[in-house]
Amino acid sequence: MGLLSGLLGNYSEVALPELQRQYGVYLVPGEEIRLGFKxxxxxxxxxxxxxxxxxxxxxxxxKTRVASIHLNSIYEVTMETAGMGFEDSEITIHYITSPYHKANSVSTSSYKFEFGKKFNVQPIYTTLMGIAAENSKRLNS
Incomplete structure (x- = not known):
């Protein structure tokens, strides 16, 4: 299912030791991987x-492009679960791209992740939504 899911453009979860082995070089000192998908x-x-x-x-x-979205910049998360037919599950994060999060003019962007029909996106959504809720309180206080 992993290869087929990948061919269809869907992420699948990867074990922490494998993530550390493959992508540990991209971590800053003291940073820890929580989970990852490929x-x-x-x-x-x-x-x-x-x-x-x-x-x-x-x-x-x-050729590899590596980009980061800091968790403290995420302010909204949306989730769509799989429907009938070929629809997959999606999570879209909305985040601030400008360096000053409390500025009068803030730039934002979004990024969408697609997962296979059988993948349970609820735990990822609740984790990211919890981060977004904390950020919203911090930014609006």
């Missing part, structure tokens, strides 16, 4: 401080 070549990893997005580019996958 497509055929691409991955996203949730640490105690940020989401790390890993995009292997090109035919060989040797």
């Amino acid at each position: 497509l055929i070549r691409d991955a996203f990893i949730l640490t105690d401080d940020r989401l790390i997005l890993i995009d292997h580019q090109g035919v060989t996958g040797k």
Whole structure:
């Protein structure tokens, strides 16, 4: 199911030791991986401080783009569960991209993750939504 799910553009969960072995080089000192997911070549990893997005580019996958979304910038999370037919589950995070989160003019963006029909996205959603709720309180106080 993992390869088929990856071919369909859906993330599947990866064990922590494997994530540490493959992506530990992208961690800052003291940062810990909490969980991670992988497509055929691409991955996203949730640490105690940020989401790390890993995009292997090109035919060989040797060119790699690594991007981070700091958890303290996430202000909203939406979830869509799988429907009938070919629809998959999705989680979309909305986050602040400007360096000053309490500025008068704040820039934002969003990022969507797709998961297979049988994958339970509820635990990821509640984790990310808990982070977003804390951030919303902090930003609006």
